[in-house]
Amino acid sequence: MESSRLKISVIIKLEPDFSEGNVSYNSDGTLNRAETKSILGPHSAVASMAALHAKVMHGADVSVGTMGPPIAEQALQQSQLLCDADELHLYSDRIFAGADTLATAEVLRTGIDKMHDGEKSDIVFSGHRASDGETGQTGPQTAWKLGYPFFGNVIDFSVDVENRLARVTRLVPIQGLYDVIEEIEAPLPIFITIHPSYKPTFTTVSQRLSFFKCQKEARDRAALYKNYLKTFTAQTLGVDPKLVGLPGSPTIVYRVEKIPRAKTSRMAEIIEGSNQDQIRAVAKKITDMIKVKEI
Amino acid sequence: MEKFDVAIVGGGSAGLAALKQLSNLGKQAVLLESGKAIGSKSISGGILYSKKPKHGRAYNVEDVYGQEFVTEAPLERSITKYILHATSNEKVFSIDLSSAHSYQTNFAYSVLMNKLNTWFAKQAGESAEKYGGGIIPGVHVQSIEWNNGATIVETNELERFQVKAIIAADGVNSEIAELTGARQKFVPEELYQGAKVIIKLPEQIMEQRFNISENDGAAHLFSGDIAQRHIGGGFLYTNRDTISLGGVYHYDSLLEKVVEPYELINKLILNPMVREFVKDEVPQKEEIDKTLPKEEQLRIRFAVSKLIRTWQDLRQSYYSTSGTEDLIKSGKYKTREEIVARLDMIRKDLSSKYRTRFITDYVELEYSAKLVPDGKRCRMKKPNHKNVLFVGDAAGRGIFVGPRIEGINVGIDDAVRAANAISRSLDRNNFDYEYLGGFYAHSVDESPYTRDMKQIDKDYLKIFLNATKDIPKDIIGSRYSMIFKLMSSETFRGLAVGFANILGYDRLLPILESEETYSKVPIELAEKLGKRLTSDYRPSIPSIAERVSKLKYDDDTVSHIKVNKPTSEFMKKMVLLCPTKCYSIEDNQVVLQHEGCIECGTCAPETQWRHPRGEKGISYQYG
Numbered sequence: 001m002e003s004s005r006l007k008i009s010v011i012i013k014l015e016p017d018f019s020e021g022n023v024s025y026n027s028d029g030t031l032n033r034a035e036t037k038s039i040l041g042p043h044s045a046v047a048s049m050a051a052l053h054a055k056v057m058h059g060a061d062v063s064v065g066t067m068g069p070p071i072a073e074q075a076l077q078q079s080q081l082l083c084d085a086d087e088l089h090l091y092s093d094r095i096f097a098g099a100d101t102l103a104t105a106e107v108l109r110t111g112i113d114k115m116h117d118g119e120k121s122d123i124v125f126s127g128h129r130a131s132d133g134e135t136g137q138t139g140p141q142t143a144w145k146l147g148y149p150f151f152g153n154v155i156d157f158s159v160d161v162e163n164r165l166a167r168v169t170r171l172v173p174i175q176g177l178y179d180v181i182e183e184i185e186a187p188l189p190i191f192i193t194i195h196p197s198y199k200p201t202f203t204t205v206s207q208r209l210s211f212f213k214c215q216k217e218a219r220d221r222a223a224l225y226k227n228y229l230k231t232f233t234a235q236t237l238g239v240d241p242k243l244v245g246l247p248g249s250p251t252i253v254y255r256v257e258k259i260p261r262a263k264t265s266r267m268a269e270i271i272e273g274s275n276q277d278q279i280r281a282v283a284k285k286i287t288d289m290i291k292v293k294e295i
Numbered sequence: 296m297e298k299f300d301v302a303i304v305g306g307g308s309a310g311l312a313a314l315k316q317l318s319n320l321g322k323q324a325v326l327l328e329s330g331k332a333i334g335s336k337s338i339s340g341g342i343l344y345s346k347k348p349k350h351g352r353a354y355n356v357e358d359v360y361g362q363e364f365v366t367e368a369p370l371e372r373s374i375t376k377y378i379l380h381a382t383s384n385e386k387v388f389s390i391d392l393s394s395a396h397s398y399q400t401n402f403a404y405s406v407l408m409n410k411l412n413t414w415f416a417k418q419a420g421e422s423a424e425k426y427g428g429g430i431i432p433g434v435h436v437q438s439i440e441w442n443n444g445a446t447i448v449e450t451n452e453l454e455r456f457q458v459k460a461i462i463a464a465d466g467v468n469s470e471i472a473e474l475t476g477a478r479q480k481f482v483p484e485e486l487y488q489g490a491k492v493i494i495k496l497p498e499q500i501m502e503q504r505f506n507i508s509e510n511d512g513a514a515h516l517f518s519g520d521i522a523q524r525h526i527g528g529g530f531l532y533t534n535r536d537t538i539s540l541g542g543v544y545h546y547d548s549l550l551e552k553v554v555e556p557y558e559l560i561n562k563l564i565l566n567p568m569v570r571e572f573v574k575d576e577v578p579q580k581e582e583i584d585k586t587l588p589k590e591e592q593l594r595i596r597f598a599v600s601k602l603i604r605t606w607q608d609l610r611q612s613y614y615s616t617s618g619t620e621d622l623i624k625s626g627k628y629k630t631r632e633e634i635v636a637r638l639d640m641i642r643k644d645l646s647s648k649y650r651t652r653f654i655t656d657y658v659e660l661e662y663s664a665k666l667v668p669d670g671k672r673c674r675m676k677k678p679n680h681k682n683v684l685f686v687g688d689a690a691g692r693g694i695f696v697g698p699r700i701e702g703i704n705v706g707i708d709d710a711v712r713a714a715n716a717i718s719r720s721l722d723r724n725n726f727d728y729e730y731l732g733g734f735y736a737h738s739v740d741e742s743p744y745t746r747d748m749k750q751i752d753k754d755y756l757k758i759f760l761n762a763t764k765d766i767p768k769d770i771i772g773s774r775y776s777m778i779f780k781l782m783s784s785e786t787f788r789g790l791a792v793g794f795a796n797i798l799g800y801d802r803l804l805p806i807l808e809s810e811e812t813y814s815k816v817p818i819e820l821a822e823k824l825g826k827r828l829t830s831d832y833r834p835s836i837p838s839i840a841e842r843v844s845k846l847k848y849d850d851d852t853v854s855h856i857k858v859n860k861p862t863s864e865f866m867k868k869m870v871l872l873c874p875t876k877c878y879s880i881e882d883n884q885v886v887l888q889h890e891g892c893i894e895c896g897t898c899a900p901e902t903q904w905r906h907p908r909g910e911k912g913i914s915y916q917y918g
């Protein structure tokens with residue numbers, strides 16, 4: 001029998017930390033993965049926040065899964081800190097290596113089916129795309145494999161748990177010129193990729209109280225995240241080896257563009273002090289710059 | 296509309312105590328605090344007292360939070376020394392008032408409000424959760440409405456909700472009091488302005504300098520020329536590894552002789568005794584050679600800053616027993632000697648490679664200011680309005696008598712009384728004016744603190760006079776020597792105090808609190824009996840711009856203050872009296888720039904004054 005509690009699943013990704021000071025490049029300008037710190041990808045973080053929103057509003061059960069090397073545990077922990085997950089899944093096996101988006105989707109689909117004690121997820125959230133050279137296809141492909149209706153670019157959502165209906169608000173780009181906002185109602189289950197601009201809001205006292213309670217629980221849980229973690233290999237997950245890793249990846253990478261190392265063009269000048277003359281000097285610099293730009 | 300039993304407006308020490316006490320009684324309450332985080336808007340001197348009055352009962356902090364308060368709360372130091380200094384230029388005459396400080400006192404700790412309120416919030420929040428309540432920071436209550444018997448709370452951030460009763464703990468500049476018409480805005484005659492700075496000083500240096508043991512602390516009060524002829528004085532309290540230094544001055548005396556609040560602080564810092572108290576070894580960066588390539592200049596700048604930070608942090612740990620233990624436990628260093636060697640090495644590097652000099656100076660961390668209600672003059676006679684109960688600063692309650700500065704403990708006592716009254720009403724489902732408000736007002740009237748705000752305590756006076764008994768009275772040239780002499784006699788003191796209390800405290804105040812008592816007499820004492828002190832360095836006092844630049848703000852786009860009359864004499868005085876220089880004069884009109892506002896309330900008497908919206912405005916790190 002299906003329980004009435006909302007079941008939310010989130011798929012996330014460990015990504016290189018592109019923030020200043022954390023990223024490291026090889027001498028040829030390509031990313032030095034070994035030295036670059038990895039964190040929960042920013043889009044995955046937004047998806048995790050959406051899951052928390054569902055948890056606060058409806059008291060949902062949240063499961064988070066990722067495919068990656070053992071250190072991807074860290075991303076799961078960071079996601080749990082954001083969404084107060086009840087269950088964490090890591091799909092980690094050498095044979096998953098070299099997977100393209102389709103092969104990844106196969107692993108994730110199998111994993112999602114194992115979440116919530118094998119009960120069907122009502123909503124699956126994923127990030128808009130990954131920051132490290134992904135094409136934003138993992139989400140839709142996983143949705144396709146799950147057989148769930150897919151909604152991309154979602155900026156807001158609400159759920160009518162009793163009637164098992166979701167209402168999503170999404171941005172639809174019109175010929176790449178501007179976005180229109182579209183509101184759609186759909187029966188559960190559904191798959192949602194969350195737009196980076198999404199920000200959960202809590203507008204009643206009860207929602208705020210429950211939000212803080214979840215945040216606190218999330219901190220306690222994330223400190224002991226291993227207690228919530230289940231690690232699967234290809235075998236324990238029960239995926240068909242032909243559908244995952246390199247063998248399951250029809251994509252052929254023809255050529256990879258180097259990430260050109262950003263040249264520092266800034267030449268900072270520091271003018272110290274706070275007296276009138278120094279402030280005037282700063283103001284002059286700024287106005288001079290603007291003048292140059294205008295010309 | 297959502298319904299809750301109780302709403303508490305304001306998460307300072309008073310509001311938080313109300314929440315904890317209501318939860319102790321098993322009642323549901325939600326506390327709304329406009330600051331981004333609890334503790335970010337409160338400031339205090341501050342010494343937190345626990346009292347054991349001879350008559351009546353005071354509800355103390357440990358009654359609310361349990362005995363673990365003493366063992367677990369982030370308390371700075373147990374204040375065991377309390378010394379009053381009369382100053383005149385280089386001369387200082389000191390009177391040990393430790394006995395007056397410990398009068399009817401269980402304990403007194405120096406505290407930093409941000410840390411302490413965060414701890415209070417953790418305790419209160421966890422208890423409140425059990426009964427379906429809790430703490431919501433970042434929410435500003437903007438009005439309260441009574442509609443068909445329902446009490447509705449309206450905020451800038453959340454949907455309206457309904458409650459059965461409200462505790463207004465929204466501080467000295469209470470909007471709730473004003474909005475509901477429960478009381479008039481406080482006027483300068485009823486207020487003090489307090490301003491302070493936090494100064495950094497390593498633990499063991501502090502202990503040596505103030506002659507205190509590891510957990511003990513000292514309070515030093517100052518009157519005399521440092522007051523610059525205002526009514527009030529300066530204070531210096533030792534925290535664990537910081538010093539709180541500032542002044543509390545009567546607002547009307549500041550209006551009369553207008554002076555910038557930070558100038559009063561600066562004057563105190565320049566006193567030779569204070570200079571010696573706060574001094575430390577401070578690295579001073581050398582100008583970087585401007586002929587070097589720009590990139591090299593930047594590299595040097597970063598290297599120096601990093602080394603200095605490492606040196607400062609390591610030194611701070613080295614001078615702290617627990618800090619050193621932690622460093623050794625972490626395996627980074629094996630012995631204290633290793634730490635010293637490392638410190639020396641960094642120091643050498645800094646001086647030889649980068650020509651950094653190590654000079655005697657002092658280090659400020661945070662500047663802050665706020666109005667303080669003078670409970671003797673402005674405590675609400677009826678601290679209730681409909682089903683709203685006012686507590687702490689919002690109710691104008693605070694004891695400021697001579698060297699006694701108490702507001703935190705008074706607010707906690709109020710909070711317990713308010714929570715008890717509401718709990719009783721909830722049990723009976725009776726929120727009638729008399730049953731709730733009347734009961735609370737009566738309870739507050741019975742508080743020993745209310746008595747302290749109404750009359751002179753002759754036992755306290757006796758202890759105070761005892762502390763001053765060795766001062767030759769005939770050296771004080773004014774009429775005060777006569778009063779001193781007479782008061783020193785037990786019989787006369789009893790009679791005089793009895794008579795004075797009949798006459799009324801209000802009428803005595805102008806004599807007790809005057810330029811003479813706070814300035815002239817201390818100056819005379821210092822001149823005639825004081826020791827000449829010297830200090831051979833000149834502290835580099837930061838400018839107000841530098842002080843403000845260190846503060847953390849989240850500026851709102853719209854101003855929370857609207858000036859009523861930009862040409863009024865009062866508003867013109869704000870140009871000097873605003874502690875962060877938010878006011879200036881253009882074309883004979885006062886202009887406000889709200890971005891630097893630290894929400895002290897000084898300009899409130901002649902402005903439409905509101906707190907900024909939720910999460911906006913100043914966020915103090917120490918408080």
Ligand SMILES: Cc1cc2nc3c(=O)[nH]c(=O)nc-3n(C[C@H](O)[C@H](O)[C@H](O)COP(=O)(O)OP(=O)(O)OC[C@H]3O[C@@H](n4cnc5c(N)ncnc54)[C@H](O)[C@@H]3O)c2cc1C
Nearest residue numbers: 305307308309329339340341342436466489687688702703
């Ligand atoms: C310089 C100085 C020195 C002092 N020294 C001492 C001392 O040594 N010992 C002592 O006992 N007392 C001292 N006091 C007094 C003491 O600090 C105060 O009495 C005490 O902090 C007041 O606590 P409170 O909870 O009443 O108010 P506050 O701490 O001011 O708290 C009020 C809270 O309400 C919030 N708020 C306001 N309006 C709203 C709204 N509309 N919606 C939501 N939230 C709102 C504010 O953000 C704030 O957090 C000193 C005060 C000063 C300024």
Ligand code: SF4
Nearest residue numbers: 873892893895896898
């Ligand atoms: S603008 Fe008013 S409230 Fe703000 S800091 Fe200045 S005097 Fe205080």
